[in-house]
Amino acid sequence: MQVEAFRFEVDADGVATATFDVPGRSMNTLTARAVADLGAIAKEVASNPAIKGLVITSGKSSGFCAGADLGELGGGGSAGEGAGGDPEARLRAAFNGAYALNGILRALETCGKPVAAAVNGLALGGGLEVVLACHYRLAANDNPRLQLGLPEAKVGLMPGGGGTQRLPRIMGAQAAAPFLLQGESMTPDQARSSGVIHELAPAAELTARAKAWVLANPSAKAPWDDPKFKLPGGTPNSQTGSQVFTFGSAMLAKQTWGNYPAQKHILSAVYEGLCVPMDAALRIESRYFVKTLSTPEAKGMIRSLFLSMQELGKGASRPGGYPTYDVRKAVVIGAGLMGAGIAYVQAKAGIETVLIDTTEEAAEKGKAYSRRIVEKDVSRGKMSKEKGEALLALIRPTADYSLAAGADIVVEAVFENPAIKAEVTAKVEAVIGAGAVMGSNTSTLPITGLAGASVRPENFIGIHFFSPVERMGLVEIIRGEKTSEETLAKTMDYVLKIRKTPIAVNDFRGFYTSRVFGTYPTEGLTMVAEGIAPAIVENVGRMSGMPMGPLEVSDSVGIDTMLKIGRESAKVTARSYEQDPVGDLVAWIAEAQGRVGRKAGKGFYDYNEQGKPSRLYPDIGRKVPVKVAECPPEMKAELVRRFLFRQCVEVARCFEEGVITDARDADVGSILAWGFAPYSGGVCSYMDLKIGIPTFVAECDRMAELYGERFRPNALLRDMAAKGETFYSRFGPKAAKAAA
Ligand code: NAD
Numbered sequence: 001m002q003v004e005a006f007r008f009e010v011d012a013d014g015v016a017t018a019t020f021d022v023p024g025r026s027m028n029t030l031t032a033r034a035v036a037d038l039g040a041i042a043k044e045v046a047s048n049p050a051i052k053g054l055v056i057t058s059g060k061s062s063g064f065c066a067g068a069d070l071g072e073l074g075g076g077g078s079a080g081e082g083a084g085g086d087p088e089a090r091l092r093a094a095f096n097g098a099y100a101l102n103g104i105l106r107a108l109e110t111c112g113k114p115v116a117a118a119v120n121g122l123a124l125g126g127g128l129e130v131v132l133a134c135h136y137r138l139a140a141n142d143n144p145r146l147q148l149g150l151p152e153a154k155v156g157l158m159p160g161g162g163g164t165q166r167l168p169r170i171m172g173a174q175a176a177a178p179f180l181l182q183g184e185s186m187t188p189d190q191a192r193s194s195g196v197i198h199e200l201a202p203a204a205e206l207t208a209r210a211k212a213w214v215l216a217n218p219s220a221k222a223p224w225d226d227p228k229f230k231l232p233g234g235t236p237n238s239q240t241g242s243q244v245f246t247f248g249s250a251m252l253a254k255q256t257w258g259n260y261p262a263q264k265h266i267l268s269a270v271y272e273g274l275c276v277p278m279d280a281a282l283r284i285e286s287r288y289f290v291k292t293l294s295t296p297e298a299k300g301m302i303r304s305l306f307l308s309m310q311e312l313g314k315g316a317s318r319p320g321g322y323p324t325y326d327v328r329k330a331v332v333i334g335a336g337l338m339g340a341g342i343a344y345v346q347a348k349a350g351i352e353t354v355l356i357d358t359t360e361e362a363a364e365k366g367k368a369y370s371r372r373i374v375e376k377d378v379s380r381g382k383m384s385k386e387k388g389e390a391l392l393a394l395i396r397p398t399a400d401y402s403l404a405a406g407a408d409i410v411v412e413a414v415f416e417n418p419a420i421k422a423e424v425t426a427k428v429e430a431v432i433g434a435g436a437v438m439g440s441n442t443s444t445l446p447i448t449g450l451a452g453a454s455v456r457p458e459n460f461i462g463i464h465f466f467s468p469v470e471r472m473g474l475v476e477i478i479r480g481e482k483t484s485e486e487t488l489a490k491t492m493d494y495v496l497k498i499r500k501t502p503i504a505v506n507d508f509r510g511f512y513t514s515r516v517f518g519t520y521p522t523e524g525l526t527m528v529a530e531g532i533a534p535a536i537v538e539n540v541g542r543m544s545g546m547p548m549g550p551l552e553v554s555d556s557v558g559i560d561t562m563l564k565i566g567r568e569s570a571k572v573t574a575r576s577y578e579q580d581p582v583g584d585l586v587a588w589i590a591e592a593q594g595r596v597g598r599k600a601g602k603g604f605y606d607y608n609e610q611g612k613p614s615r616l617y618p619d620i621g622r623k624v625p626v627k628v629a630e631c632p633p634e635m636k637a638e639l640v641r642r643f644l645f646r647q648c649v650e651v652a653r654c655f656e657e658g659v660i661t662d663a664r665d666a667d668v669g670s671i672l673a674w675g676f677a678p679y680s681g682g683v684c685s686y687m688d689l690k691i692g693i694p695t696f697v698a699e700c701d702r703m704a705e706l707y708g709e710r711f712r713p714n715a716l717l718r719d720m721a722a723k724g725e726t727f728y729s730r731f732g733p734k735a736a737k738a739a740a
Contacts, residue, residue, distance in 0.1 A: 001044050005034035007059065008041060014052035015211045016045055021059030028060055029069040030101070030126040030161075038130070039104040046111035053114035053214035056134060057207050058121070063145070067125025070155070070306050091290070098293070099286040101126065101161045105133035106282055114220035116213050118206035119197070122147040124185075129161030132170070135220040136213050137196065139188055140203035148196065149185035156301030156679065158262050160289035164269045165281040169224050170195045172233030173270055174244045180270065181252065181263050224278050236271050245271050257543040259679040261295045296689035300681020304671060308664040309501060316733065317504045317662055318492040325490035327351055327408040327497055331432070333424045334414035335366020335397065338441055341469025342411055344370040347394040348470075349498045354404055355397045356428075363397030370395055373470060404431045409494050411463055413441040421445070422453030429455050437490050439463035443514055444565065447480035447507045457482040461491050464511060465500075466673055474672035475500045478511050501672060503665035505654075509569075512660045516650045516683070517674040518565075519710075521557070522582055523646045524550020526707075527639065529581035531627030534604065534616050537639070540631065544640040545677030552613055555603035559590040588623050641699065642707065644677060644686060649700055649711055651683040655731060656716040663731040684727035694721040 001008065005028070007019040018041050020028045028034070045054045058064040108115055117134035121143050128148055131137055140146055150163045158164065159180065168176040171194040178184045191197040201209055223229050234241035248267060256263055265288040273281035292298055308316075330346050332339045335357040343366060346353045357363040374391055377383035383391075396403060404410065410428050414420050421440060429438060438460045440450050451460035462478025475495045479488060488504060495502040505512040520541075527537045528551070538549030546553075554562060563577070563586050570577035577583035589595050589604065597603035598611060604620065605613035631639070651670070654660045660669075667682025680686035687696050697718060703711040713721075720730060729735060 001040050003037040003040055005031060005037045006041060008044070010051055011211070013211070013215060014050055015214050016041075016051045016054045017207065017211075018054060018056045019059045020056065020065060026060065027062045027122075028058060028065040028127070029067060030065060030130075031069045031072060035101050035104065038108070039100075042104055042108040042111060045113055045115070046107065051113065052218065053116070053220075054108075055116050055118055055207060055210040055214060056130065057118040057210070061121070063121025063127075063147075064117075064119045064123040065127025065130065066122060067127050067151070068160075070302055094290045094294070095286055098160055098289045099283065101129070102282040102286055105130065105162055106279065109133045109135070109222050110225065112221075114214045114217045116210035118210040119146070119148075120203045120206060121145055124149050125152055125159065125163075126161045129159060129163045129166070132166040132196070133162055133222075135222060136198050136210065136217070138199045138201055138206050138210050138213075139191065139197045140206060141188060141200035142202045146188055147185050148188070148191050149183060150179055151183035151185070153181055153260075153262050153266060154183040155306045156260070156262050156292070156295070156298040156681075158266045158269065158285075158289055158292045160286060160293075162282055162285065164266055164285050164288075165273045165278065166224075167196070168233075168270050168274060169229075169231060169278075172231070173236070173241065173274065174233055174248075176270070177244075177248060180266050222278075231274060236274050241274075256679075257545070259297075259543075259545050259677070261297050262292050265289075265292045296685070297679045297681070300667075300685030300689050301679065302681075304664070304667040304681040304685060305678070308668050311733070312501050312503065312664060312668055313496070315492050315496055315502070317502065317665060319485040319489045322486050322489040325408070325493040327490075327494045329354070329407045330494070331356060331404045331407045331410040331428060332366075333357075333410065333412045333428060334441075335363045336413065336415075337467060338465060338469060339411075339413035340366035340369035341467070342413060342441070342465055343367065343395050344373060344470055345498045345500070347391045351394065351497070353395045354407065355395055356399065356401065356404070356424075357397075358399060360397060360399045363399060367392070367395050367397040401427050401431050404428050407432050407436055409437040409439060409490070411439045411441055411465075413465075416442060416444065418445055418450065418453075421450055425450070425453045425460075426455075435459075437461060437487055437494070439491060441465055444510060446509060447478045447483070451480045451482060458484040459487050461487050462507070462511065463491060463495070464513070466513075472672070473501050474513075474669060475502050476511055476513050476669065476673065477502050477504050478507055479504065480507050501668060503660075503669045504662075505660050505665065505669075506658055508654075508657065508659045512654055512666070513669055513673040515659070516647050516654065516670070519646045519650050520546060520643060520674070521550040521554045521562070523642055525554065525582040525585055527642070528620065529585050529624055531624060532639075533626045533629045534620050536628065536631045538616070540636055540639040541643060543636065544643045545679055546643065547675035550643075551604035551616070554586075555597040555605055555607075555613070558597045558599060559586055559603050560596040562586055563590045585623060589617075589620075593617075593619070642703065644680075645696070645700055645703060645711065647676060648683050648687050648696070649713060649717070652687075652717045653714055655727070656714050661731065662733070662736065663727040664733065666727070666731075684731070688726040688728055693717065693726060697721045 005022045010016045022028045045051050115134045116136040117131040119139040123131050150159045152159050188200055192200050236245055252263055269285045269288040273284045329352040331354045332343045333356045335355050343353045343355045355363050355366050374388040378385050378388045412424055414424055440462055447462040451457040454460040460480055461483045464476040466472035477491050492502050524537050524541055528534050538551055541549040566577040566583050578587050595602040601607045604617055606615050608614045660666050663684040667684045670676035670683040671678050676683055680690050697713045700711045700713040
């Protein structure tokens with residue numbers, strides 16, 4: 001037998017060991033080759049009379065297996081491809097492809113000989129599914145990085161190697177639901193108490209113990225292959241079982257608004273699969289797997305949330321040709337909300353941080369933010385006391401600019417005021433070296449303008465963090481007119497070092513993220529100004545997949561801030577902001593009603609003591625009488641289109657104007673920065689896959705006639721529609737490579 005991804009040996013006792021060890025990789029994934037090897041191993045174990053049983057383990061110190069090779073799944077686009085134009089043949093090919101692993105694991109499970117898994121570390125997705133198909137499952141109790149879970153749903157996929165069938169048969173459908181539907185990982189103790197793992201032991205002892213179990217249990221078989229098997233929690237048709245699925249469906253609809261096909265398919269596969277014996281159940285799972293894989297949601301989510309995130313996390317948009325810039329010392333100026341958070345993430349990454357404010361006391365206040373996070377983490381056992389102390393020791397609060405000497409990078413986060421920003425830029429540049437990067441965390445001021453205050457504008461760059469800094473994974477890097485490629489490369493290295501995902505954009509008021517995101521609350525306010533009941537606007541906003549309704553977003557941003565930005569932008573037009581119905585509403589609530597948003601405890605919503613919205617402000621109806629108080633399905637669909645298309649058409653303008661240049665940046669940025677309908681894979685994937693560019697253009701033209709020119713497609717979109725292009729064919733990584 002020839003295997004490549006495994007090493008296969010049989011010992012003197014007749015126990016075979018298959019050691020999973022994909023050559024040339026630091027972590028195992030279930031590549032096509034690995035699946036084929038597993039098939040060969042299953043055959044050999046079943047047919048060779050000298051073999052008494054099998055132990056499956058890993059040759060990688062990093063763990064057992066990280067799951068399916070999503071790169072091989074081709075961004076989800078490969079279901080049935082290669083089977084030509086016949087749709088039935090394509091479906092059959094897709095099913096056979098999807099069923100391959102299920103068939104192999106089932107053959108292993110029913111081979112008549114005992115099979116044990118010895119899991120030394122992480123086993124996720126398909127990795128855990130291989131483990132679940134083994135009769136006896138051992139895991140390491142001395143590896144803090146041990147992780148067990150089925151995270152497929154997080155990228156729009158579903159488990160397809162028996163996970164939806166074996167997990168509920170082991171722990172019951174209700175207990176299995178969060179692991180299957182939300183992709184949560186389980187702790188080793190959870191795994192042990194629920195029966196996912198039978199035995200926890202030190203990693204070094206796992207294989208020996210697994211072998212001993214194999215020898216002691218020659219006639220092992222899976223519990224569900226015993227005619228007396230009873231499903232934990234009852235079958236779906238029993239009284240308790242049926243409740244799980246009735247409430248489960250309702251909960252799922254409430255949480256996802258039906259936007260996530262994977263979750264729907266998982267629940268169906270579990271329900272239908274638990275009603276039939278295992279062999280039929282696995283075929284049901286494979287059918288739902290194929291169905292899920294071919295949805296635009298799976299394609300978009302795998303591409304953006306897995307492949308592109310991985311690429312950007314490795315610096316895909318970093319200019320080449322510059323050595324890695326190792327940031328050891330960094331300065332943060334302004335120890336307010338943002339500066340305090342930036343200081344924390346730097347120190348967490350081991351960077352010596354000088355935190356400057358107008359007084360040492362103000363700087364200390366900023367450091368206290370890190371102290372609070374560290375104390376919480378230490379008290380919850382997430383961080384050791386020593387590590388916490390070492391982290392805090394890296395932050396030096398001060399008002400003394402001379403301490404900035406020798407810094408590799410500066411991030412300025414003082415008030416949003418060009419004069420103050422200019423002053424601190426001059427002060428710090430007088431101290432730092434000629435090679436240091438000078439960054440500004442401004443959220444609205446054009447970088448080229450701010451760079452005017454710099455003696456080295458080629459070193460000046462926008463480094464736009466999002467709040468709360470320690471939780472938001474994205475950093476938007478903005479090139480000014482004079483920013484050098486080297487500065488961009490250095491800044492990317494800094495962002496990667498603090499473990500954030502960087503996207504690179506060009507200078508424009510609002511840059512990419514704020515400019516596009518701003519259209520969402522504005523569209524919601526436009527609807528309210530048209531007389532659509534605020535509750536409908538809010539609910540449909542969330543149903544569209546946005547994390548908050550547009551009025552709640554306005555409250556979070558600050559209605560006074562929106563008013564300021566609105567008035568500023570209106571200066572270049574002939575009309576005042578208040579002449580616009582949205583401006584009129586914003587000015588009314590912020591000024592006449594004195595309700596500036598969440599920070600004041602009142603805005604479009606009233607807020608309770610925990611800062612949570614308690615009810616919509618009922619007097620909005622005094623300003624704008626409600627004309628539309630009901631929302632039939634076709635109206636809901638139209639409002640969803642208004643919310644999402646409005647943002648997307650702005651994205652197309654950003655591409656046309658060169659504000660953004662890479663579809664991966666646009667997609668990942670839209671999900672991480674403002675939570676654009678994650679099921680779509682982001683703004684570009686929404687247009688490319690979910691809607692299709694020609695339909696998008698036609699719909700935007702229709703909406704422009706009905707609601708205004710803001711929906712009018714630009715020349716770029718029309719050109720793409722005419723040429724049959726997508727954002728990924730025109731602005732994706734392949735297009736960029738071809739242009740280079
Ligand atoms: P903030 O008001 O909380 O903090 C500003 C800090 O700067 C204060 O501690 C203040 O004392 C200090 N400061 C003012 N003048 C100074 C000077 N001359 N020298 C040193 N320190 C000085 O503001 P923030 O919300 O942290 O915002 C800071 C910057 O980040 C702004 O440019 C803002 O636009 C941008 N930003 C904010 C957010 C957000 O969500 N708040 C998000 C992204 C970017």
